[in-house]
Amino acid sequence: MTFNIKKRDGPGRTGELEIGGKTVVTPNIFFINTERFKAPDFADLTISNKKDLLKLEHLFIVENAKQLFQKPEEFVEKTVELEEKEAYNKAIFLPSVAEPVSLSLLVYLGIDLFDSTPAIISARNNELFFTNEKINKNSLKELPCSCPVCSKYKGKPSEMSFNEILKHNYYILIDEIKKIRNAIHNNQLRNLVESRIVNSPHLTSILRNLNMKHYSFLEKHTPLVSNSTIPVISKDSFNRPEIKRFQERVIKRYKKPVSTKILLLLPCSAKKPYSFSKSHKLFREKLMLSGNPNVVHELIITSPIGIVPRELELVYPASSYDIPVTGIWDEDEKKMIRELLTSYLKNNRYDKTIAHLPNNIMEFIRDLLTDPIETCIDKPTSKKSLEKLSTVLKENASNYEKIKQQTRNFENIKTIAMYQFTIDVAEKLLKNSTIKGKYPQYRIMHNKTQLGMLVKEKGMITLTLQGGERIASTGKYYVEIYDDFTLKGTLFAPGVKDADPDIRPGDEVVILQNKKTYAVGVAMMNGEEMKKTLKGIAVKTRHHL
CATH class of the missing domain: 2.30.130.10 (PUA domain)
Structure with missing residues (x-):
């Protein structure tokens, strides 16, 4: 047996397993194949005796997996330790654990192979697998599924046989595995994980242990660039490694353009990059009319990223996130932005600050700013607010020597190089x-x-x-x-x-x-x-x- 990693998305990966004279794509499932439990026809991998797996090279089998999985902190600790030691050249097999709801998280942790034991046990308990849960057949009034088994079944769900439930569970398992492989291909595995675990405190605990205690492990495996959009759907989205890394680099690596003397604080926009949005086109128009736009430095206040210098608006993940817009900032968001802005202002000094921000933002950052000039009267894009912004920019930018565009271009590129x-x-x-x-x-x-x-x-x-x-x-x-x-x-x-x-x-x-x-x-x-x-x-x- 040989194992080759083909595509990575964080610690998760797809690969090719050469076994028994054929090539199998991972992640995948070993389906139990015995006299009592026949593997489905679509199975890529089958197993009759787990002892046979012990003979395979380039395969690491996690011992006592089911018991370990019940302890989130210990499970994450052991899995990360295993990944650091074994996963670079071996496929990792986690037996007796995987259900559809947990598969994406387990793959995100770096696990490659699973078995069908949970599908059999659940079928014995009259439980049907679904994407985000499993449901006892006696709780179903009708079957919310169109798999080949459920499509043909005409009776009451409560009358389904063990074999019918088992075949259904097999279809749901392999369907989820395919979704996971597609998610990795499209750099969307973390998105899939967060959408799956929302109804499971146990799985949420595993992800949060991974986020909070093993950031360095996640970060080093997480790509700098992605073509996918981050949907911010829960608190766990705020702790994604790509977001935390962006924040760290802005504070530790980034320095503002040297020529800029005036800080202009702006709200974010639903459309990314920000400058492509209607609101930021209006802000930029007023800035260009100031007579000395290059002396002004734009800093966007946003959640979950925190703060985004205009020069970095094309950089992932600042360029690619989507968050529900409510106008309501919770305490965690306020704390995050306050901490980032405080650190940023210690490292980057300005003569003046113009805050073109709505009051629901100003009320929790106003005390961090030195004599800010507030230009937002009601909404940032209202006629009155834009007129005041234009007037204030002209009055203040004219007090400084005019900065040439070529000078500012150089400084902008330098700030990007610092970040990178x-x-x-x-x-x-x-x-x-x-x-x-x-x-x-x-x-x-x-x-x-x-x-x-x-x-x-x-x-x-x-x-x-x-x-x-x-x-x-x-x-x-x-x-x-x-x-x-x-x-x-x-x-x-x-x-x-x-x-x-x-x-x-x-x-x-x-x-x-x-x-x-x-x-x-x-x-x-x-x-x-x-x-x-x-x-x-x-x-x-x-x-x-």
Whole structure:
């Protein structure tokens, strides 16, 4: 048996399992196949005796899984520990646990394989599986299901036989597995997890233990870039690793454009990126009419992200989240925004603050601001509010030396580079360079040599070989390949000799050979995994010698 990881979404992954002369896609289910319990025809994997699995290489079987699963804190602790030690080169099998409602969460934890034991036990108890729950047949007036079994069944649900319930449970199990694989393919596994666990305190406890106590584990596996939208549907959405990482980087890495002297606080918009929305087009119009727009720095106040500098509005997840708009801010949201804004203002100083925010926001941040000029009279987009914003911007921006657009473009790119690569790396990348082109297709140039460019789809910088050379000199974001390794295109993990442990999936990285820059590309796994795993794509290369 061999196991190859094909696609990652957080710790969850799809893979290919070579077993018994055939290739099987994971996550998947071992269906029990004995005289008493026949596996369904659609089963990819069957098992007659669990002892047979002990002989398989590249498979790790979790012992006492059912008992461990009942203790959320211990279960998460042991699973994360297991993932760190075994999961890079082995498929993880968790027997006797998986039901449809829990499958997505278990896959998100990094589990690859399950068995059909819970389906059999539930059928014995007259319980039918459904996506978010299981229901006793005696509680059903009609069957809320259109699986092949239920579609053909014409009697009362309470009269369903064991075999009919079991076959139904099998269909629901494999249907959920397919949904999970599709979710991973579309970078939406975490979305699926949160939608599944809402009715289960036990599963919610597992996710919250994972969020709160194992953030570093989640973060290093979570990609920097995604094409999916985050639906903020519960408190657990606020603790997603991509959101927490964005907040950390804004506070620890990001510095405002040097030329800006006036802070303009703005509300968020339903449409993302914000500047594409009607409200922000109105705000931007008033800013452009101020006579000196580049001396003003826009900072958007929002939940669940917290604070978003205008330069980072194209960056995931600020570019891709959706939250119910009620105008009501709960205490957790207020606390989160207050803490972030306090830390941000300690690191970034302004001469003046203009707050174009509704009162329901100002009432919980007003005390954090020094003599703010409030321009929102009723609604931020009302005629009176916009007129006052325009007047205040003109009066205050005119007091400063006019900042050229080229200067501000350079500073904006530098702030993005800080967020993406750290402050020191940004300094190195942008030294003696200029910015060419129109937003958002900015190019970083040194004389006539391009070092990188801003990519609209990511809101971050992609590197050329020359830009890679500059970053390589910092000792960051490097992937070192063996001296005798021949790289013809995509870099696979066996060719990796060493890698920066701070690399995350989606990072721009520099490939080194014999201490020289050989290629640049996008990391497909974190730096730690590149060194530990024996298979899989480590870097999708873009430019190489």
